[in-house]
Amino acid sequence: MVRHNPRVMRATRLALMSATILAGFGYGVAQAQSTATSASADVTEVVITGYRKSLQDATRAKRNSVNFSDSIFAQDIGKFPDLNLAESLQRVPGVQISRNGYTGEGTQVNVRGLGPSFTKIVLNNAGVAVASDGGIDGGASNREVDLDLFPSELFTRLTVSKTPTASQLEGGMSLVNLQNARPFDNKGQHLTVSASASYGEASGDFSPRGAVTFSKTWDKWGVLVGLAGSRQRTRSDGFDSVGWSNANLACPTTDTACSNAQGNNFSFATVVPANAGNGLTTGATLDLNALLALNPGLTANQLTNAMIPRLGRLNYVDGHRDRLTLITAVEYRPTDDLRFALDIMAASAKGDYDRSSFNWFVRNSSTAATGGMVPINLKVDANNVVTSGTFANSAMFVEARKFDERLDFVNVNPSLSWQITPKLRLDAAANYTHSVFFREAPSFLFNTPFNSGLTIQYTNDGIIPTIKPNKNIADPSLGWTWNRVNIQNVKRSTYTAGAHADMTYDFEGGSSLKFGAAYDEADRKITAFDNSANYQTAAFAAVPQSAIASYLGVGPASDFTHILDGTPGFTQYILPDLNKLKAATNYAAFNNGAPFANSSALGTPSGVINEKNKGLYIEYNTQIPVGDLVFKVNAGVRRAVTDQTVTGPVTINGVRRFVTMETNYSANLPSLNVTTMVTDKLQLRAAASKTLTRANPNNLLPGLSFSDPSAQTASAGNPSLQPYYSENLDFGAEYYTGGLGYVSVAVFKKTVNGYTVVKQSTRKFTDLGIDFSSLTAQQQQAINDRGGPATADVFVNQPVNVNTINLTGIELGWVQPLDFIVDGLGFSANYTHLDDENDGASAQLSPQTVNATAYYENDLFSVRASYVWFDERIAAGAPQNGLMLPLIATDRGQVDLSASYNANWFGQKGQLTFEATNITNEPFRTNFGYANAAYSHFNPGATYHFGWRSKF
Numbered sequence: 001m002v003r004h005n006p007r008v009m010r011a012t013r014l015a016l017m018s019a020t021i022l023a024g025f026g027y028g029v030a031q032a033q034s035t036a037t038s039a040s041a042d043v044t045e046v047v048i049t050g051y052r053k054s055l056q057d058a059t060r061a062k063r064n065s066v067n068f069s070d071s072i073f074a075q076d077i078g079k080f081p082d083l084n085l086a087e088s089l090q091r092v093p094g095v096q097i098s099r100n101g102y103t104g105e106g107t108q109v110n111v112r113g114l115g116p117s118f119t120k121i122v123l124n125n126a127g128v129a130v131a132s133d134g135g136i137d138g139g140a141s142n143r144e145v146d147l148d149l150f151p152s153e154l155f156t157r158l159t160v161s162k163t164p165t166a167s168q169l170e171g172g173m174s175l176v177n178l179q180n181a182r183p184f185d186n187k188g189q190h191l192t193v194s195a196s197a198s199y200g201e202a203s204g205d206f207s208p209r210g211a212v213t214f215s216k217t218w219d220k221w222g223v224l225v226g227l228a229g230s231r232q233r234t235r236s237d238g239f240d241s242v243g244w245s246n247a248n249l250a251c252p253t254t255d256t257a258c259s260n261a262q263g264n265n266f267s268f269a270t271v272v273p274a275n276a277g278n279g280l281t282t283g284a285t286l287d288l289n290a291l292l293a294l295n296p297g298l299t300a301n302q303l304t305n306a307m308i309p310r311l312g313r314l315n316y317v318d319g320h321r322d323r324l325t326l327i328t329a330v331e332y333r334p335t336d337d338l339r340f341a342l343d344i345m346a347a348s349a350k351g352d353y354d355r356s357s358f359n360w361f362v363r364n365s366s367t368a369a370t371g372g373m374v375p376i377n378l379k380v381d382a383n384n385v386v387t388s389g390t391f392a393n394s395a396m397f398v399e400a401r402k403f404d405e406r407l408d409f410v411n412v413n414p415s416l417s418w419q420i421t422p423k424l425r426l427d428a429a430a431n432y433t434h435s436v437f438f439r440e441a442p443s444f445l446f447n448t449p450f451n452s453g454l455t456i457q458y459t460n461d462g463i464i465p466t467i468k469p470n471k472n473i474a475d476p477s478l479g480w481t482w483n484r485v486n487i488q489n490v491k492r493s494t495y496t497a498g499a500h501a502d503m504t505y506d507f508e509g510g511s512s513l514k515f516g517a518a519y520d521e522a523d524r525k526i527t528a529f530d531n532s533a534n535y536q537t538a539a540f541a542a543v544p545q546s547a548i549a550s551y552l553g554v555g556p557a558s559d560f561t562h563i564l565d566g567t568p569g570f571t572q573y574i575l576p577d578l579n580k581l582k583a584a585t586n587y588a589a590f591n592n593g594a595p596f597a598n599s600s601a602l603g604t605p606s607g608v609i610n611e612k613n614k615g616l617y618i619e620y621n622t623q624i625p626v627g628d629l630v631f632k633v634n635a636g637v638r639r640a641v642t643d644q645t646v647t648g649p650v651t652i653n654g655v656r657r658f659v660t661m662e663t664n665y666s667a668n669l670p671s672l673n674v675t676t677m678v679t680d681k682l683q684l685r686a687a688a689s690k691t692l693t694r695a696n697p698n699n700l701l702p703g704l705s706f707s708d709p710s711a712q713t714a715s716a717g718n719p720s721l722q723p724y725y726s727e728n729l730d731f732g733a734e735y736y737t738g739g740l741g742y743v744s745v746a747v748f749k750k751t752v753n754g755y756t757v758v759k760q761s762t763r764k765f766t767d768l769g770i771d772f773s774s775l776t777a778q779q780q781q782a783i784n785d786r787g788g789p790a791t792a793d794v795f796v797n798q799p800v801n802v803n804t805i806n807l808t809g810i811e812l813g814w815v816q817p818l819d820f821i822v823d824g825l826g827f828s829a830n831y832t833h834l835d836d837e838n839d840g841a842s843a844q845l846s847p848q849t850v851n852a853t854a855y856y857e858n859d860l861f862s863v864r865a866s867y868v869w870f871d872e873r874i875a876a877g878a879p880q881n882g883l884m885l886p887l888i889a890t891d892r893g894q895v896d897l898s899a900s901y902n903a904n905w906f907g908q909k910g911q912l913t914f915e916a917t918n919i920t921n922e923p924f925r926t927n928f929g930y931a932n933a934a935y936s937h938f939n940p941g942a943t944y945h946f947g948w949r950s951k952f
Contacts, residue, residue, distance in 0.1 A: 058071050058815075059739075061073075066673050066675060067161055067164070067673040068161070071159045072157065074155065083152060084105060085152050086106030086148070087106040087896075087917075090868055091851055091866070092160050094746075097109050097110075103234050103940060109121075112174065112750070112809055112832075113834040115845075117144055118172055118693050119174050120171045121178070122177050123177075124343055127171075127496050127520050128145060128431070130146055131407065132492075150325070153213065153228045154180055155181065158177070158178055161176075162748075164669070166637055166669070167516060169500075170615060170638060170691070180327050182341065183224040183331055184217055185215075187222075190951060191213070192214075193212050194950075195211075196208070199946070200942075201944075202236060203234065203941075207320070209230040210230070213227075214226075221330075221331070222329075224330075225329075226326070227324070227327075228324075228325045229325070231322050231323075232323070234320060235318050237562070238314070238936065238938030240357075241310060241312055241928065242311045243928060244883070245265035245881045246308075247267055247375075251300055251301070266366060267785075268291065268373055268375060269372030271285055273374075273451050274451050276374055278390065298378060302380050306375075307386060307883075310363040311363055312360040312467045313359040314560075315356070316354075316355070316357075317355045323348070323349040327343070327345050328342075328345075330342045338416070339416065340416050342413070343413040343414075348407065348408050351406075355402075356398065356401070358396065360467050361373075361396060364710050370450045372393065374393055376389065376391070387460050390455060390456070390458070394469070395449075395454060397483050398446055398447075398573055399443055400443065400578060402578050403440075405437070407436070427502040428500070431497065431498050431499070433497075434493075435493065439491075442485070443486045445484050449480075449481060453470075456468065456470075473572075474570075474572035474574055478574075482540050485585075488529070489591070490604065492527075493524075493525045497521050498519055498521060499519055500520075502514060502516035510622070512620070512621045515617065515619065518617075519613070521612050521613070524608070526605070529595065535587070535590040538586060552576055554573075555573065555575030556572075598704075607717075608646070608647045609644070609645070609701070610644070611694065613641070619634065619636030629676050631675070632674065633672070639669075640666060640667050640692060641664070641666040642665055644663040644665075648701040648717065650702050667725065670689065670690055671690075672686075672688045682736075685733070685734070687730040690725065691728060695799075699799040700718065702718075712793075714794050714795070715796075716797065718798055721800075724754050724756070727751045729749045731747050732744065732746035741815055742814075743814050743816075745812055747808075756800065756802070757877060758798065760795050762794070762796075763794055763796050764794070765790070766790050768794060768796075805842050805843055807843060808835050814827075815828040826856075828853050829853070831849070831850050834846070844877070846870045846872065848870075852866070853866040863900075865896070867893060867894070872889060874888060875887040875889040885929030888926065888929070892922055898914070899913070908950050910949065912948055914945065914946055920942075923938060923939045
């Protein structure tokens with residue numbers, strides 16, 4: 001909003017238009033601006049509020065910063081530009097965000113493409129860690145910070161530092177500082193109340209959200225208390241495959257054009273099973289020639305390499321997450337020279353979700369019990385992706401899970417600032433964080449009877465495959481059998497503590513010397529629990545085969561897949577009554593007694609990582625005149641020393657032992673930032689630095705764990721991983737057009753040494769040192785089906801430090817008010833291009849990012865439309881499932897809308913708000929190497945937020 005006199009504003013617009021015309025006729029920018037200034041010299045000051053005020057504050061902060069940085073400001077306490085801190089940060093050039101694939105909500109941020117673990121998140125300039133794991137069914141490594149725990153209503157500023165200064169905490173190539181609201185941000189007494197309801201297109205239901213913030217300042221004291229809570233209703237329909245693969249068929253020795261040296265994750269039937277139907281003769285031999293006869297038009301090479309999903313499955317997630325966050329900020333200012341602050345944040349979140357998947361058996365489809373599938377009339381494309389076909393003697397199974405997640409978080413951050421003398425200042429702070437996350441996630445699986453005559457008609461139109469069974473899989477009396485049950489829980493806890501002190505001495509002439517020390521300790525613990533084997537024995541005995549039908553019903557929702565792209569082959573399937581099953585099988589006792597396990601259901605290993613980091617730095621700020629220019633210089637060096645202890649279970653020759661490895665490393669991290677104003681509008685920047693990023697905790701833990709029930713893919717840790725060191729060069733320029741407007745360009749190069757990638761190797765099971773009897777019955781059967789422990793291959797994924805990556809990039813930004821066209825109109829836009837010399841494959845980054853926002857606001861009304869687009873990226877490198885193919889996260893664009901209307905409510909000024917996110921229902925999709933091989937595809941739908949906000 002703008003408070004103005006219409007006559008004055010007409011004069012201002014005429015002056016601006018005159019300046020534009022003069023510039024267009026070659027008078028030059030300075031002359032044009034001089035004309036505008038002269039014409040409006042008597043104009044009353046324009047007071048900008050609302051969204052434009054936040055843009056103006058951001059522009060001012062960017063101009064005044066000594067390093068490459070961008071900030072986002074709240075328009076007012078309780079009114080951040082976006083509903084989510086991560087989604088606000090994505091408006092910054094060079095920032096990409098990770099989103100929860102089920103909800104579509106932004107969770108983590110990364111700066112300049114290298115992943116969330118390369119971005120250091122601090123809260124009020126102090127280290128912070130959260131024990132959450134990246135969302136429903138997630139398995140984050142815990143160096144990332146999930147920002148969905150921090151409600152936007154309680155924060156006033158976010159700052160992204162893209163180049164470091166020596167005084168900043170090390171641990172990332174970039175740093176994001178979250179600053180919560182404090183009482184002296186807005187002196188006096190204030191009460192802000194907001195409430196909203198969100199309607200999800202996918203769920204067809206409303207979710208409440210609310211916040212209240214009270215602040216009051218006296219002469220020397222100030223207190224702010226903020227409480228924010230929400231219930232997020234989640235509904236997601238999607239498809240995933242757990243990868244694609246080809247059958248284990250041997251090529252004829254005489255056919256030199258046939259090669260099948262990759263994949264081979266399943267086998268077709270070798271003889272026609274009983275009840276296969278489709279005109280097949282039971283007991284007939286199915287060698288390669290017979291299979292080729294059933295699939296006319298295919299060559300041996302095409303058939304042996306024909307790719308289908310390992311588990312073609314539709315997914316359904318339904319549930320909610322409750323979050324409550326309390327912030328208390330106390331400030332005490334006994335004198336103008338001495339200030340104390342205490343910030344406390346406590347948060348709690350509880351998630352309750354039902355997740356069900358209906359799977360087509362491909363993985364493990366050929367066993368003594370099943371006999372294997374028979375392919376008929378397959379068609380493949382040029383990449384050997386199957387586009388259509390019939391699969392006789394198929395089987396399907398349902399997997400039902402109940403997620404119960406709990407997260408608690410507390411952060412305490414006392415600080416002081418003391419101007420000891422006019423030239424000497426002390427800034428000191430301490431911080432403490434403790435966070436605990438627990439997930440209980442039992443799973444119950446039932447499958448169709450083997451050799452029952454079930455046939456799958458398969459069609460792949462390039463979006464998601466259509467998997468259409470010839471029987472009613474929503475019929476509880478179809479003859480369902482037990483498949484397996486699991487009790488696999490995980491507990492995560494994080495603890496951080498630290499302190500830092502900074503002394504600044506100001507010299508005459510604007511120079512200053514700053515030095516200080518910091519101590520930062522972080523402890524991360526992951527504990528998995530597994531009682532699957534014991535519980536399965538008890539459950540199968542308690543609910544015999546004859547009784548299974550009485551525990552099954554029809555599900556999921558009647559409108560299942562209503563927003564899902566593509567054409568699913570079914571929209572209903574059976575679901576077990578989990579509460580009834582738990583009661584009948586004494587689930588609670590087995591769950592409470594679940595013993596320690598080497599890894600969780602997602603393959604995350606158990607273990608403890610403790611890091612003690614000590615830092616010393618010295619930093620000098622000065623101004624150096626050179627001719628007509630004045631160069632502002634920030635130069636310093638930081639000494640960082642890390643003591644790291646990693647403890648985790650390792651199984652050697654069938655015996656589990658706990659191994660502890662201690663590592664110590666240190667680094668000198670120099671930094672230089674230089675700026676100069678070439679004119680009163682044009683500013684140039686340059687920076688050079690060296691940064692350190694510590695390896696992901698999850699990757700450091702020793703041991704090996706299986707991530708799938710077929711025991712075909714395993715994950716191994718690597719305690720010997722070294723930190724990443726990056727040498728960075730940055731150059732930039734900004735042209736400030738006045739007020740909130742500017743145009744910016746920045747180019748940078750990062751040379752990253754020791755970049756970590758996950759390498760896949762193929763090893764025999766017996767080489768892993770794992771006791772065969774410790775596997776589940778299904779895993780043992782899968783190993784035996786592949787020839788037994790001495791013969792069965794296992795794909796082992798392990799992180800390793802690889803060669804240097806050279807990352808270059810360019811960032812373009814433009815923030816432009818268009819008041820000379822229509823008062824209150826404007827836009828902001830930015831573009832980022834990244835290059836790792838390997839089309840993004842080395843660093844697994846999106847080469848291009850675009851985001852743009854157009855806005856209009858006046859005294860009564862405000863509206864913003866935003867568009868964000870990310871280029872496709874390599875999500876995981878080749879090989880996958882033994883095939884030399886990567887996982888590719890496809891490009892994605894999202895349109896959001898925000899609007900507000902100012903009104904009087906009960907004698908108080910209030911604001912009606914409306915937000916719409918993902919208006920066009922853009923999916924989250926990952927391909928298995930090829931565009932028509934969907935690894936996963938989820939549609940979160942659009943969400944509409946209706947709200948009210950008032951300040952008293």
